[in-house]
Amino acid sequence: MTFKGRDIVSIHDFTKKDLLHILKRSKEMEEDKPELLAGKILSVLFFEPSTRTRLSFESAMCRLGGKVIGFSDEKVSSVKKGETIWDTVKMADRYSDVIVIRSPIEGSARLAAEAASVPVINGGDGANQHPTQTLLDLYTIQKAKRKLNGLKVGFLGDLKYGRTVHSLAIALSHWEVGLYFIAPDALQMPDQYLKDLQEKGIPCIQTSDVFSASKELDVLYVTRIQQERFPDPMEYERYKHAYRLDRSLLEHVKKDMKIMHPLPRVGEISPELDETTHAAYFDQAGNGVTVRKALLALVLGR
Amino acid sequence: MRERKVPAIKDGTVIDHIPSRETFRIIRILNPQEFEHPISVTLNLYSKKMGKKGVIKIDDRFLTKSEVDRIAILAPSATVSIIKDYKIQNKIQVKLPKELNGIIKCSNPLCVTNKEEVRTTFKVVREDPLEVKCHYCEKVYTKDELEFMRK
Numbered sequence: 201m202t203f204k205g206r207d208i209v210s211i212h213d214f215t216k217k218d219l220l221h222i223l224k225r226s227k228e229m230e231e232d233k234p235e236l237l238a239g240k241i242l243s244v245l246f247f248e249p250s251t252r253t254r255l256s257f258e259s260a261m262c263r264l265g266g267k268v269i270g271f272s273d274e275k276v277s278s279v280k281k282g283e284t285i286w287d288t289v290k291m292a293d294r295y296s297d298v299i300v301i302r303s304p305i306e307g308s309a310r311l312a313a314e315a316a317s318v319p320v321i322n323g324g325d326g327a328n329q330h331p332t333q334t335l336l337d338l339y340t341i342q343k344a345k346r347k348l349n350g351l352k353v354g355f356l357g358d359l360k361y362g363r364t365v366h367s368l369a370i371a372l373s374h375w376e377v378g379l380y381f382i383a384p385d386a387l388q389m390p391d392q393y394l395k396d397l398q399e400k401g402i403p404c405i406q407t408s409d410v411f412s413a414s415k416e417l418d419v420l421y422v423t424r425i426q427q428e429r430f431p432d433p434m435e436y437e438r439y440k441h442a443y444r445l446d447r448s449l450l451e452h453v454k455k456d457m458k459i460m461h462p463l464p465r466v467g468e469i470s471p472e473l474d475e476t477t478h479a480a481y482f483d484q485a486g487n488g489v490t491v492r493k494a495l496l497a498l499v500l501g502r
Numbered sequence: 503m504r505e506r507k508v509p510a511i512k513d514g515t516v517i518d519h520i521p522s523r524e525t526f527r528i529i530r531i532l533n534p535q536e537f538e539h540p541i542s543v544t545l546n547l548y549s550k551k552m553g554k555k556g557v558i559k560i561d562d563r564f565l566t567k568s569e570v571d572r573i574a575i576l577a578p579s580a581t582v583s584i585i586k587d588y589k590i591q592n593k594i595q596v597k598l599p600k601e602l603n604g605i606i607k608c609s610n611p612l613c614v615t616n617k618e619e620v621r622t623t624f625k626v627v628r629e630d631p632l633e634v635k636c637h638y639c640e641k642v643y644t645k646d647e648l649e650f651m652r653k
Contacts, residue, residue: 210640284618307614307638326612328639392642 204501207313208321210329211367216374219338225494226339226487233493236502237266243296244270245288245312246323247279247303252463252485253323253332257300260492269296289315298500301325319499327363327429333462334367336491340484341372341419344458348372354380354417356410356443357468359389361429364462366393368421378403380413384442386435387425410443411452418454422461422468446470450478460484514539515565516583516590517558517573522546524576525556531572531650532560539563552579571605572650574598575632600626602634607649613639622651 201221207213214222242261246254249272258268270292274280279288285301285308292299293316301312302323309322309329324330342348353372355365359381369379370393379402381389388406397404407413414420422445430436444467445459461469461481473479520528522545534541539561549555564584565573573580574596583593602624608615615622615638623637632645 212640285614286618286620304612305614305617306610306612307636307640310638311614311618311620325614326639 202501203498205319206499207309207319208331208495208499209309209313210322211331211334211371214331214371219335219371219374222335222491222494222498223339223342225498226335226491227343229490229493229497233264233497235265236497237261237264237500240266240298240500241296242266242268242270242496243292243299244268244272244323245292245299245301245303246270246272247274247285247301247305247308249273250302250323252488253302253330256485256488257321257323257332257492257496259489260496263489264493264496266496270300285311286315289320292316293318298496321495321499324363327361329367330363331367332488332492332495333364334371335495336484336488337364337368337421337460337462338371339491340460340480340487341458343487344480344483345418345456348375348377350376351418352378352380352416353419353421354382354410354413355389355421355423356382356445357423358387358425358429358439359383359423360387361426362423365389365421365423369393369397373397373400373402378416379405380417381406382408382410382413382443384408384439387439387442410445411449414449414453414457417457420453420457420459422459422465424461424464424466424468441467443468444470445473447472449473450476453478510588511559511561511585512588514559514561514563514585516585517560518555518581518583519549519552519579520556520558520573520577521552521579522554522556525558527576528556528573528580529558531576532558532565532569534560537563568605570594570596571599571602575602575605575634575648576645578629578632598626598629598632601637602626605651606634606643607651608636608639608641609643609647609649610636610639610641613641615639 261268289312298319300321300323301309304326306326306328309325313320359365425440427436458480459478542559544557546554578598580596584591604621606624624634627633627635635642
């Protein structure tokens with residue numbers, strides 16, 4: 201299987217075979233390969249702020265011996281002067297061997313992939329897709345549980361607007377899993393995704409009770425209630441503190457249940473859980489570098 | 503009730519077998535105000551297969567491919583006949599394309615197609631009931647949510 205020249209735009213573009221191949225390459229990337237991408241240049245075009253995604257891509261490229269150019273704030277690019285994403289990508293296409301783009305505009309990564317001849321990786325396009333996050337989530341689950349088949353995975357928080365939840369649920373549906381969607385009714389998983397999952401035969405349970413659902417779970421994936429995605433500020437105020445996990449949760453869970461979070465967290469998980477064996481969210485962030493190393497190597501044909 | 507004949511036209515186009523409820527939406531996408539020739543619309547005609555159907559007859563005007571594709575989206579059961587000298591020259595069953603290019607507007611204000619000069623592309627993900635997905639922002643729309651591009 202070759203990924204050389206392939207764009208990484210949406211989790212919907214990947215078959216189970218593709219996902220397994222990426223997971224396998226990610227495991228190999230746990231080892232240092234400091235010369236693998238020597239002489240290669242990554243363009244990082246970030247039209248909105250990001251900490252983990254940008255730093256982990258840059259770290260991944262540096263750890264493989266490649267170089268990084270780019271910007272992380274559209275105010276310092278020509279976009280401020282009115283340059284389009286299309287034109288910006290056309291330029292970066294000639295300056296580098298691979299491009300990572302992040303923008304609040306949905307579909308911008310697909311457009312960038314059409315503009316560029318070099319591979320384009322989507323670092324997040326608004327509320328739409330963030331495939332590298334999904335792949336590192338999948339890798340974290342597989343690494344922590346040593347399998348994907350047979351797991352019961354719960355999603356807690358903003359399931360309505362949370363793109364990480366939507367994409368990870370779709371990715372997990374390639375395996376035999378049971379999914380629990382834990383949220384207030386107003387923030388529940390959209391019907392569109394539930395329908396897709398049910399058509400694939402994935403058992404899905406919706407509830408607002410985190411304690412009773414957690415008993416069953418192998419993984420609990422927590423998300424932030426994202427203020428920036430709410431069209432109505434009043435709705436955000438109503439739900440911003442809907443859940444806060446602390447030690448009281450641990451009485452209800454399996455010994456080896458893992459808690460994940462794409463971060464940043466703003467109060468959903470108490471720091472008192474950080475030192476427990478359940479906390480997997482910082483390892484998850486660390487896995488971001490490993491998986492992005494694999495993706496950069498794959499699309500560059502190395 | 504027996505089917506009643508709609509007055510024949512000499513030259514032009516007849517769109518038949520339209521579900522009655524979609525007839526006005528189809529007229530709207532044809533922009534009848536922008537051409538001068540007569541257009542006649544009949545609603546609630548009895549049809550054995552469909553129950554109630556609509557028929558649109560347009561004098562001296564033939565449809566473009568884009569117009570036929572738009573009709574196929576709203577009324578996949580429709581037929582389009584080209585009439586010359588009162589005779590049917592050609593009759594086609596409309597066919598829903600797998601991909602709709604430059605026909606539908608993405609209603610997501612944050613979609614890149616509403617920010618930059620990009621031709622919209624939608625993929626048909628389900629035919630019945632119709633669901634189409636924006637190639638760029640991946641939003642899925644049902645038939646009732648579709649907004650057609652102005653020509």
